[in-house]
Amino acid sequence: MQLYSFPPSPNVRKGNAVIVHLDIADIEHRIVNLAKGEDRRPEFLAINPMGKLPALADDNGLLQAFRIRRGPRPAPCRSIASATWLARQAQ
DSSP states (O other): OEEEEOTTOHHHHHHHHHHHHHTOOOOEEEEOOGGGTGGGSHHHHTTOTTOOSOEEEOTTSOOHHHHHHHSSSOOOHHHHHHHHHHHHHTO
16 A cells, blocks of 8 residues: 655645554655646656645555445444544545
C-alpha cells in the first residue's frame, strides 16, 4: 500500500496518526512535492483526480477504507470509522 504525502501538510499528519492508530505496517511512503507541482502531474492525478493529499492506494488503486469494509475478516467499527475519515481527508 502506498501513502502519497507531503510532510508539512496538516492533513498528512492526521492521516499518519490514523495509520499509527490502526497499526498498519505495510505502508510505503511516497513524497509528493507540492512546491514543485507534483500534485498536478498526470501520474498523481490518476491516483487522486482531485490532486489532494494525503492519498492512500493499494496494488489495485483502491482506498484502504473500501478494503477494510470488504476484507476477508470483519473489522472493528473504530477501524472503519478511522479509515473513512482518512478517505474524506484526502478529498
